[in-house]
Amino acid sequence: MNRRTTATLASAIAMGLGLALAGCSSGSGPELKVSGAFMPQPVSDMAGGFLTVTNSGDTADKLTSVTSSLSDDVQIHETKNQKMQQVKSFDIPAGGELDLERGGNHIMFMGIKKQPKQGEKVDIELHFEKADPIKVQLPVEAQTHNPTKH
Known part of the structure; x- marks a missing residue:
């Protein structure tokens, strides 16, 4: 040569x-951020959790499960035709968001171990198909709390 x-x-x-x-x-893959998390103060042995997962990345992901010391049975539910049903995952589109909100899709804590009171926080961990788990604290709000989106 x-x-x-x-x-x-x-x-x-x-x-x-x-x-x-x-x-x-x-x-860059999914780039997930959680906002607007809360739990209305439960009135029974079940509780709901609500939050928004924003994906600013260029790859879609899925919320596959939620864990918490509050309950050994934490489920993710979709609401269709005013009926709740457990699902295996929720899509989080690239450049989009997953809204878990009152009257819609949500986290459901079955058989809670204690009744958290307004002002306390409940620790949860969100698990995804691709992204690393995210630890979140759900502030316990009034039973009627329902924030509006801006």
Whole structure:
């Protein structure tokens, strides 16, 4: 090989490596943030949890489960035609959000171990298909608390 061929080959290898590395870092994956979390003060051995998960990343994800020391049976429910039913996951679109809100999709704590009171906080952990788990504190609000979105 002559000097010119060697330089061209080295340049091509460097460009190829640069593109390969850029390809690895350009897909940021899901970037999840939780806001607006709360739990109305429960009146029975069940409780609801509400929050918004915003995905500013370029990859969709799914909320697959929720765990909490408040209950050994924490479910995710969808509400359709005014009926609740447990689901396996909720989609969180890339560049979008998942709203868990009163009257709609929500977290359901079955057989709670103690009745949290207004002003306390309930620790939960959200589990996703792709992203790492996120720990969240749900402030316990009045039974009638229902924030409006801006």
